[in-house]
Amino acid sequence: MxxxxxxxxxxxxxxxxxxxxxxxxxxxxxxxxxxxxxxxxxxxxxxxxxxxxxxLSAGFDTPTGHNPAQRALAARSTALFDELAAGLGDAGRAPVDVRWLVTRENTAALDATMADGGRTRPVTGEQRALLDRTFPGLAHDDEQVLLATAPMTAGQPxxxxxxxxxxxxxxxxxxxxxxxxxxxxxxxxxxxxxxxxxxxxxxxxxxxxxxxxxxxxxxxxxxxxxxGARVKKVVAFHIMTPPPPGAPALVLEDADAFLLPHHPGGHWIFSITSPDWDRGPDEPLAIDARDRQLARALLARHVPGFLPHLLGGRVFSDCFTPGxxxxxxxxxxxxxxxxxxxxxxxxxxxxxxxxxxxxxxxxxxxx
Ligand SMILES: Cc1cc2nc3c(=O)[nH]c(=O)nc-3n(C[C@H](O)[C@H](O)[C@H](O)COP(=O)(O)OP(=O)(O)OC[C@H]3O[C@@H](n4cnc5c(N)ncnc54)[C@H](O)[C@@H]3O)c2cc1C
Missing domain, CATH: 3.50.50.60 (FAD/NAD(P)-binding domain)
Structure with a gap:
């Protein structure tokens, strides 16, 4: 004993x-x-x-926050992840370039979310060309702009x-x-x-x-x-086409969605904001027609070339707290x-x- x-x-x-x-x-x-x-x-x-x-986490780490407390947590987590990597030799994290699609008038608000105080900047011609090669049919509304930030991180939670x-x-x-x-x-x-x-x-x-x-x-x-804790369904689709080496992530900021290259899986992860509140982890959770409709609408608008590859994904529940x-x-x-x-x-x-x-x-x- x-x-x-x-x-x-x-x-x-x-x-x-x-x-x-x-x-x-x-x-x-x-x-x-x-x-x-x-x-x-x-x-x-x-x-x-x-x-x-x-x-089931997508493992995307954008050190951002919508309020000072969240930004402080994000900044400290970034430093702590670096410490973990130093201590373990590897924390399963890799840098990924990030591009943002956002309504022009929301650019300052987006800048204000950056935990490191960094700012977005318009994509260069070269960056735009890479985006066009990576995201087939890439399109946006006249009032939206494509922006770049410093690389962020894709992890393996x-x-x-x-x-x-x-x-x-x-x-x-x-x-x-x-x-x-x-x-x-x-x-x-x-x-x-x-x-x-x-x-x-x-x-x-x-x-x-x-x-x-x-x-x-x-x-x-x-x-x-x-x-004030609640639970909500969290959904990330898979786009079953291999991301090219060096592919950037694309954040659809206005829709709270992102496309993240998932090199280990040989596909993209397309995270959307599912509206299914109060769905706990012990309930049968599935990606449903409403989620798919939402994902298809976003792709049709911004990356129509990915539509044929939208197949399956990952779904679970998470705990959400106020703010x-x-x-x-x-x-x-x-x-x-x-x-x-x-x-x-x-x-x-x-x-x-x-x-x-x-x-x-x-x-x-x-x-
Ligand atoms: C599809 C999807 C994509 C996501 N993508 C991202 C992303 O890109 N970036 C990001 O930052 N976050 C993302 N998240 C969110 C992130 O994954 C979660 O917020 C995080 O993993 C929660 O970790 P946790 O340790 O709190 O909970 P969990 O990983 O759920 O672990 C909970 C643990 O508690 C145990 N437990 C619970 N209750 C009891 C009990 N009564 N007795 C004993 N054990 C118990 C469970 O067995 C389990 O071990 C995503 C989530 C999902 C579902």
Whole structure:
């Protein structure tokens, strides 16, 4: 029996329990052991490793934000991703050129979203020629302009998550509990007790709860609802034609959509904004006719040459919070913290969310 179990019949005890093995949970667990390698950590997932929004994420990282707090999170996440890459040797991220299609009068508003204070500039003739070669039939309205920014990043969220979990679980005292659906978090004898749907339980000195889209059906449901959390379907189509080497991403800013070259898959990812609110991860989620109609309308208007290649894609649910600003806060005491609200951008904000969660638990000031 492991030394984590102090007496026969007692629940195993850990220094930290991390509920959630997605990007947010995995990074939090990694930071926890990096700060204190002696800390015994249990990472918990209600299903198997790799279940969740992170597995289906497009991994596009545009360090932008629609309010100062979001921009600060985005800028800090960029720095933290660089740190992760330095520590791991590779964080599964590659630069990608980004071009923006936006209504001319919205250009200043777009510039204001850039977390690094950078500005858009009109595409050069050479850049426009590459866009025309890459996006067949590229067209836009008279009042729209094509702009360029500094390169941004295409990541591999599940690859990074697995890599970080491997680091955490490579230490013998740390554990991954799969199929452990936490239904209740309570305090017992100065400890945090996490109780699973089947009655199984562990205790921990502290806990991070990063349930992603399962937020409204678990131990933080009430706290999350109070903070205005909702769930929504997130859809990204696949355009089944290989992106040429060096292909830029194209953000259709006015439509909150983007076309991202996905070189590992040999196709494009076409993310659209699905209007399906209140669709949780345990419901049957499918790309439906309404999503397809929306995607086809955008392609017909801007990249008609991609229409014949619009085939399938990826769909899941994510937790959305007001202002698309993640909520990282204590729940019922200083020893339990929730980190929720990816709002369709949870990969790119996950390092800062995880760092904030750990800082709260460790009594450090928020960064
Ligand atoms: C199709 C799609 C495309 C996307 N594209 C992008 C993109 O380009 N860029 C970007 O930044 N973001 C993108 N996102 C959003 C991003 O993927 C998510 O915001 C992010 O992955 C959320 O990570 P998470 O760790 O919070 O949740 P998840 O990855 O969903 O992980 C949640 C974890 O919590 C566990 N869990 C939940 N409840 C319980 C419980 N009660 N007991 C035990 N375990 C529990 C689950 O088992 C799982 O391990 C996309 C999302 C989707 C669906």
């Amino acid at each position: 492991s030394e984590r179990t102090t007496r026969t019949g007692e629940a195993p005890h850990y220094d930290l329990a991390v509920v959630g093995a997605g990007a947010v949970g995995a990074i939090a667990a990694y930071y926890a052991v990096r700060r204190d390698p002696g800390r015994r950590v249990a990472v918990i997932t209600h299903a198997g490793r790799g279940t969740g929004a992170t597995r 599940q690859w990074l998550t697995d890599r970080l979990l491997d680091e955490v679980l490579g230490r013998p005292d740390n554990t991954l509990l799969e199929g452990f659906r936490v239904t209740e978090v309570r305090r017992t004898g100065g400890r945090v007790e996490l109780v699973a749907a089947d009655g199984g339980r562990i205790t921990a000195s502290k806990a991070v709860l990063a349930p992603g889209p399962w937020v409204l059906d678990g131990p933080v449901a009430a706290a999350a609802r109070e903070r 698309h600003l993640p909520v990282v806060d204590t729940v019922g005491g200083d020893d339990v913290v929730m980190a929720i609200g990816g709002s369709g951008s949870g990969y790119r904000l996950s390092p800062a969310m995880a760092e904030d969660a750990l800082n709260l638990l460790d009594g450090r000031p928020r960064t």
